[in-house]
Amino acid sequence: MPDVVMLRDLRADDATRAGAKAANLGELMSAGLPVPDGFCLPISVYRTTTAAVLGPPLDALTARLAAGATDGEIEDCARLLRKTILTVDLAQPLLDAMARAYRAVRPDGGGVAVRSSGTSEDSATASFAGQYHTELAVGSPEHVVTAVRRCWASLWQVHAIRYRERQGLPHAAAGMAVVVQALVPAESAGVMFTVDPRTTTATDGAGDPPPAGRTVIESSWGYGEAVVGGLVTPDRFEVSRADARVVSTQLAHKARMVVPADAAGEGEGEGAGEGEGAGAEAPIGTAVVDVPPDRQDAASLTAEQAVALAGYGRTIEAHFGRPQDVEWAVHADRIAILQARPLTDRAPARTAPTPVRWQSPVDGAWWARISICDSWLPEPLSPLFATTLFPCLVAHWSQNWAGPAAEQLTNPLLPKPMSGTINGFAYLRLDYPMNKYPLRTVKLALNCYRFHLGPLERRWRTVILPRHVARLEAMRRKDLTQLATDDLLRLIAEAQELSGTYWAILGGLAWYWNIGEWLLATAYPHIAKPLKDAGAEVPGHGALLQGFPSKTSETTFALHDLARAERDDDEAERTFETFLARYGHQVYHLDFVEPTPAEDPSTFRTTIAAYRDGRAADPRERMRSLARRRTSARAQMEAALRPFPLRRGALAALLSWNRRYGQVRDQALFHFTRGWPIMRRAYLELGRRLTTAGGLRSPDDVFFLTGDELHGELRTIGRGQPPKTWDDVVDRRRARREEQRLLSPPPQVPAEARIFMGKVDVTSVALVGHQAKAEEGAGLHGSPVSPGRVTAPARRVFSVRDFPTFQAGDVLVAPYITPAWSPLLAIAGGVVTDTGGALSHGSIVAREYGIPAVMGTNNATKLIQDGQLVTVDGDVGRVY
Numbered sequence: 001m002p003d004v005v006m007l008r009d010l011r012a013d014d015a016t017r018a019g020a021k022a023a024n025l026g027e028l029m030s031a032g033l034p035v036p037d038g039f040c041l042p043i044s045v046y047r048t049t050t051a052a053v054l055g056p057p058l059d060a061l062t063a064r065l066a067a068g069a070t071d072g073e074i075e076d077c078a079r080l081l082r083k084t085i086l087t088v089d090l091a092q093p094l095l096d097a098m099a100r101a102y103r104a105v106r107p108d109g110g111g112v113a114v115r116s117s118g119t120s121e122d123s124a125t126a127s128f129a130g131q132y133h134t135e136l137a138v139g140s141p142e143h144v145v146t147a148v149r150r151c152w153a154s155l156w157q158v159h160a161i162r163y164r165e166r167q168g169l170p171h172a173a174a175g176m177a178v179v180v181q182a183l184v185p186a187e188s189a190g191v192m193f194t195v196d197p198r199t200t201t202a203t204d205g206a207g208d209p210p211p212a213g214r215t216v217i218e219s220s221w222g223y224g225e226a227v228v229g230g231l232v233t234p235d236r237f238e239v240s241r242a243d244a245r246v247v248s249t250q251l252a253h254k255a256r257m258v259v260p261a262d263a264a265g266e267g268e269g270e271g272a273g274e275g276e277g278a279g280a281e282a283p284i285g286t287a288v289v290d291v292p293p294d295r296q297d298a299a300s301l302t303a304e305q306a307v308a309l310a311g312y313g314r315t316i317e318a319h320f321g322r323p324q325d326v327e328w329a330v331h332a333d334r335i336a337i338l339q340a341r342p343l344t345d346r347a348p349a350r351t352a353p354t355p356v357r358w359q360s361p362v363d364g365a366w367w368a369r370i371s372i373c374d375s376w377l378p379e380p381l382s383p384l385f386a387t388t389l390f391p392c393l394v395a396h397w398s399q400n401w402a403g404p405a406a407e408q409l410t411n412p413l414l415p416k417p418m419s420g421t422i423n424g425f426a427y428l429r430l431d432y433p434m435n436k437y438p439l440r441t442v443k444l445a446l447n448c449y450r451f452h453l454g455p456l457e458r459r460w461r462t463v464i465l466p467r468h469v470a471r472l473e474a475m476r477r478k479d480l481t482q483l484a485t486d487d488l489l490r491l492i493a494e495a496q497e498l499s500g501t502y503w504a505i506l507g508g509l510a511w512y513w514n515i516g517e518w519l520l521a522t523a524y525p526h527i528a529k530p531l532k533d534a535g536a537e538v539p540g541h542g543a544l545l546q547g548f549p550s551k552t553s554e555t556t557f558a559l560h561d562l563a564r565a566e567r568d569d570d571e572a573e574r575t576f577e578t579f580l581a582r583y584g585h586q587v588y589h590l591d592f593v594e595p596t597p598a599e600d601p602s603t604f605r606t607t608i609a610a611y612r613d614g615r616a617a618d619p620r621e622r623m624r625s626l627a628r629r630r631t632s633a634r635a636q637m638e639a640a641l642r643p644f645p646l647r648r649g650a651l652a653a654l655l656s657w658n659r660r661y662g663q664v665r666d667q668a669l670f671h672f673t674r675g676w677p678i679m680r681r682a683y684l685e686l687g688r689r690l691t692t693a694g695g696l697r698s699p700d701d702v703f704f705l706t707g708d709e710l711h712g713e714l715r716t717i718g719r720g721q722p723p724k725t726w727d728d729v730v731d732r733r734r735a736r737r738e739e740q741r742l743l744s745p746p747p748q749v750p751a752e753a754r755i756f757m758g759k760v761d762v763t764s765v766a767l768v769g770h771q772a773k774a775e776e777g778a779g780l781h782g783s784p785v786s787p788g789r790v791t792a793p794a795r796r797v798f799s800v801r802d803f804p805t806f807q808a809g810d811v812l813v814a815p816y817i818t819p820a821w822s823p824l825l826a827i828a829g830g831v832v833t834d835t836g837g838a839l840s841h842g843s844i845v846a847r848e849y850g851i852p853a854v855m856g857t858n859n860a861t862k863l864i865q866d867g868q869l870v871t872v873d874g875d876v877g878r879v880y
Helices: 012-018 020-030 043-066 071-086 092-105 141-154 158-167 303-320 383-387 389-402 405-409 438-452 456-476 485-527 529-533 541-545 551-564 569-583 602-612 619-640 645-693 699-704 707-718 727-740 800-805 819-825 841-849
Strands: 038-041 112-118 134-138 176-182 188-193 214-221 235-240 246-250 256-260 270-272 286-290 324-331 334-342 419-422 425-429 783-786 789-796 811-814 830-833 853-855 869-873
Touching (some): 012 020, 012 043, 020 112, 038 092, 043 071, 043 141, 071 141, 071 158, 071 569, 092 141, 112 141, 141 176, 158 602, 188 303, 235 303, 246 303, 303 324, 303 334, 383 699, 383 707, 389 419, 389 438, 456 645, 485 529, 485 541, 485 645, 541 645, 541 841, 551 569, 551 602, 551 619, 551 645, 551 819, 551 841, 569 602, 602 800, 619 645, 619 841, 645 707, 789 830, 811 869, 830 869
Parallel strands (some): 789 811
Antiparallel strands (some): 038 176, 112 134, 112 176, 188 214, 188 324, 270 286, 324 334, 419 425, 783 853, 789 869
């Protein structure tokens, strides 16, 4: 195959040499479909050009991967591979051939799109969508060369490396063909699924399936990157395959679009798509601009165009013999097919082990997954955490209202133990015999109110927070490898004590922000009743709380700055290390068995890549847009409530309360887990010492010992005696935890238990935040925690290991959400979780970002499949 081959000359059997994308385009052209002209640099060009320079860095990467290196530990190898490719020389005959092909494709000198065409990209089992580089509006042969190097270099982004590992694809065999195609100056563009890929997701199996025989089209103004990158909620059209007519139309508000940078006007818009290595010689590129007001709510596609597109879709599907995912554009009322790939085979849903019994380990006890147990501890606990930090946190929390530990021991009202695990999952006791001990119940209630009504915020700001930050910062600077074992244990004990004290004050402060959220959600329908009675549109109360700066938004702003900065690799890495030092302590969940973001920054790198490639909108612009929406909604409500001063005053007071304690929550949660990286490093150092002594196979096995077992072994080796060999025990406990991770823990055990004060059922008070789920309609149901509706492909993310698979605009389907997940929410189209309620951190962040969210579905991760097109309705709490 020549070094430069025209797309029209390629066929399906050229996929191993030209990549699946290029081969598919050649097939589409052969079938007579309207595909823009273009050419391809086969994979052999990449290998010939880079073979002499990639050997040593590729060997180093392979060795580190074989040793189980983290993302941070392979980044320097990956960076060297990219830097080598970005500076590699192309042979002059190749440059001449590329220039001739460019002029043949664009004799008018117009722009082209430069896209990757990897060896496994766009296959039936591994789409690689969004993993590699794309550049639009490239305006000269010289700039095409730069864009080609960037495509090749993206083969060695960390997230692409990890994706190949998950797919079982060898790195040494990886190659990259590149497609250069005439750019369509799209007036509108988007994606098309030749069949509706949704399936029934009702938990009881009784839901109606999606309508059969429909082609689904999503469309917006400008280039299609606005749709595939999640910049906008697109218009949605469904076309009947049987009689070729539009049977469903959903128009969205489309505020932004992607256009050529030169069309944005000087100083207008946000740059997109410059990518790694961009600088003064960057090509024309693209920009994100405002859609003209008269088109923001107008249909971006006519019914005739939708029907014509669906017709092309049927032709493409028939040609390839299977359903297709098609990207398209419209210019001057003419449709262009830009690429087609098979609808990726769905990974099978994870299946749970043999059914287990959810029963109390203490006769007659009632357990609930509330407070720390739900969003903060969503997975089965490791033995070490379950026997050390977990009971420490619960003990400090209970002292808020139950008094000192010694007093609790003699109080018959308090259940013992206060916390525990059922099938590995964390639970708290709620079987308080209040009717049996009425006087003690009154005293307990008074203690509780005395604590919560005390000067909590002042105590947190002036005493607890400064001490917490100062002591943990001093510990962070210590070289733990040089500490004696007893000193390490004292350091861990102090870090746990600081964290427990901080969690206790958080429990008091949380009362204020939780009550504020609950009061606003409860009172708002009554406050807004005059508007509803008059037939006016009532903005959701969530819109009145959006668009304020926060630590969460500060983190995403910093990530965006990292993505847009023009620095060399070494300086960029130093800047990223500074970022991790400031924000890397936000944990994925509280069990220190999992690495912290500072150790495994996958979520940060995924978000940076989305910003860098223009697949996610500028977070500052999103914040400004939400602030404008908030200001407009507030003005609308105040104007409508002018005849009702009491309602207007109540709304103002509730919004003020929520704003104030929203800021407190944001600051308090940001600092809470500062001790986790320190405790994890200290335990790993102890594990290293046990490994050296022969007790463990690897340092991280330490998390599968109990606290007592660890201390006993440390005393043994301290006496100079050999430790017990724990390999078999650790293996069994690891395997059991992996099985338990597939379970869906019920919110309470037993499910029918109730708690009474006198004759009043106060169960709902104890379970505040776990509101009732929607009951009507097919599909999954959960708590409607952030308003809006979005339809997009689903991506199941179970842990940090899955973060690199997430693409901007996907619906994030996860077991849980904690603060460290926030950067993923910044680029998500919507959120669905198994656990969590209206008052969880993930719910609040989803509202801050203005994305639809449904939480507490119990089993979304088991019923929704990767790539499945789902609709998230955050207004009613339904996913279908």
